Amino acid sequence: MAEDMTFLPRAQLCTLEELVHISQSFVALGIRKIRITGGEPLIRKNIQSLFQALGEIEDLEELAITTNGAHLIEHAQSLQAAGVKRINVSLDSLDSAQFTQLTRTGNLDNVLSGIDHVNKLGFAKIKLNAVVLKNRNVDQVIPLVRFAIDNGLDLSFIEEMPLGNISEHNRSEEFISSEALRELIQSQLSLLPSSESTGGPSRYWQVPHSNTKIGFISPHSENFCDACNRVRVSAEGKLLLCLGNEHAVDLKQIIRANPGQPEQVQQAIIKAMEIKPERHYFDNDDVQIVRFMNTTGG
Template structure:
């Protein structure tokens, strides 16, 4: 089992396979966002080698993210390869849902157990405004396709901004309750320079979101623990989990059990710090030598910080966007 210098067991890898999306999200709203040259992005073979190395080191859960991972050519091949790794207990996916009508069944057959679908609003006009090119109906159709495919759990992720989509919280909760889905409401993480809103004035805490929900549905704290940063609540009479990811107001660093690998192969030890190791460079300088890769991962754990540092006085401290980091 991988451990860091603070004794935390690391058993969860989030791997980004592309920095590109077919439409933007709340995390990536800057006008001047640029994308990586293709040669700088991990190949699917390199991504599989990284997954294999982590599993051999004791990682039990892998989440494939992006950008939008399902726009990668031949992406189901990667899911098939990773899904067969001995020792891996759970393979999951974060997606914006736009390709699920085509790929949900193939992903389920490849071994994907759970889906996280990013959805910040159920207002079709607001959805197109937020995403520039997205169509809400396509995402909703994708959710239904995923339900038919039979995934163990399907969870929506919603980033809530006070003056942009806070009014959508009741509709999102009613939707997941009626559809038998889960949802996590996420405090905005200040990654990259965003000029369309001021982060402090738009910040909405998990406590504020719970207060909005409680006006219509009384929440009861749940004993469910998934090993991730979400803290779950439930509405009596429903099975849906209503989670809150609170990197600011309810810091969860003490129990952090995960690391990330970006689309360009940088092993990030913390979402809110710039400590990283270039795994792509190690792979390309030592083709086929998984032991060197594994040793680099083990060595990197010594640099995993105790906690994150996101921003001060509304100024971003982390310059990369979530499309590169991985959602």
């Protein structure tokens, strides 16, 4: 599932201060939730100053993070102090050898210790995210569900998105739908449809007699574009209006060309919404989006 990592030159990245300014512009326009994602956001130098600054933005109601969990223990308390309420942890396997193979460098014990640590600190919500491939880690679906139940966590299964050209597996052969995963889970555990929504693409099912909800994010089989209200800003400052399209606006260029003029960034954001695509069209055999998820960020 992993692909070779290439880090961008620092000059191509937004500074942390620029990311704060962009965030302030979004909040001024009515955005109330910001999630920092990656790649892995916690490896960026001085990342805590970004969370602290975002947590101080007036009218921002929710600050969240998606992480691979490897650095949670060292950052958890400062994240909580900055106002982070929700943590999503990417976790595709509970088998140590398989986990290392899938992530190439990951240490499962380290990630599980991080999850346990933030769980004990009492964040408002901790959710696991898992991408399942038919011939790689489908054997981990039930163990992941039971782990979530035992630890009072939510869990979302995400259909693999065809972003970036890869050589390590055939996407068509590895694809497994959300429906197939639900049937697999329901062969051993009860699931009840839930009306709960976090405002995102997950469609949730409740595990009876537990606090755990199982979500399914289905960009292929159950297109959710009609309800999507999300946009992403990459580490380069590109405003990406859809993961499945290349529509983008360079906010970094605008902010650097117009220092001290947040209204210019706000106007660019408003205008960008006019070209937000109606939907995406994913095809496992035809990669139309060459960027990987870890270069998209959020």
